[in-house]
Amino acid sequence: MQWTYLETTDDGYVMQVSGFGGTANPMKVAVKIDGDTVSSVKVLEYAGETAGYGKDLIEAGTGGVLNDKAKAFYDQILNGSFATSDVDGIDTSTGATMTTKGIVNAIKGAIEQAQKAPVVDGDTYTYTLTASGFGGEANPMKIKVSVDKAKQTVTKVEIEEYAGETAGYGKDLIEAGTGGVLNDKAKTFHDNVLNGETKWDDVSGIDTSTGATMTSKGIVSAIQEAIDQTK
Incomplete structure (x- = not known):
């Protein structure tokens, strides 16, 4: 850097x-x-x-x-x-x-x-961030993360761009949570992290061993960045 x-x-x-x-x-x-x-x-x-x-x-x-x-x-x-x-x-x-x-x-x-400055609506802070997955720094993911400061909860995670994440791995993780080499933890990640809510304190414990580890770790890093900026 x-x-x-x-x-x-x-x-x-x-x-x-x-x-x-x-x-x-x-x-x-x-x-x-x-x-x-x-x-x-x-x-x-x-x-x-x-x-x-x-x-x-x-x-x-x-x-x-x-x-x-x-x-x-x-x-x-x-x-x-x-x-x-x-x-x-x-x-x-x-x-x-x-x-x-x-x-x-x-x-x-x-x-x-x-x-990276958030859009603020009451207690909700929404960040648009980049994170490296399988595509690395040359082709990062663009991720929108919304957090509720009062409830200390991640309320929404949207992967807006992910051209560097490949079929059978990160692409399938993001789009469905199943397919390719993905395991059962990928479906859990997709359902809970990408389509659910997560308490701030639970983010560090998210299991990224999904079969698309680089993608899932990149997503979690963006979530943690949003939390750190909001605290």
Whole structure:
């Protein structure tokens, strides 16, 4: 993972990323997302970024070995706003490439975090999450999980996308709970987890040895993520 989410503050999502200081001395960057716009980017900690390079980029956008692209980065990214869809096009060849790439990674992480924000209806929080099953990170599942905070219960789990889960294994688990190499535990998983309600405290005890273990473990990980974000 190129970023780590730390917390949400008034300045937005606070992400930890590596710049010139690497993992030993990372940056902390706060990114505020308003709908489809990145409205502010603040580099909160950057002791590992050196004078004449990343430090100057963050503080002024000029100085040292920095080029004109550094000033553009400073003006547009650190002191402006831009569409979330423009992130992949940000030019990081500023003379402090490791710093700018780190900041861009923080922005990408914040956008991903914002996409995980729940839809709240009373005590019900609904999250749309991704989880790796048999398809791995290249072809993850998209899972919608609804939880009732007051009752501490998972009320609904919908697998919206699962192209990476194969017939006879995860695909059959999701669609029917039977078929292929699936065992009796797969039907129980399908009926209880995907078509029932589960108390938060019982999630860790869900049996994923269904014949489609990678799929069922991925689904449980998404459920646990939704619970953790709601607590």
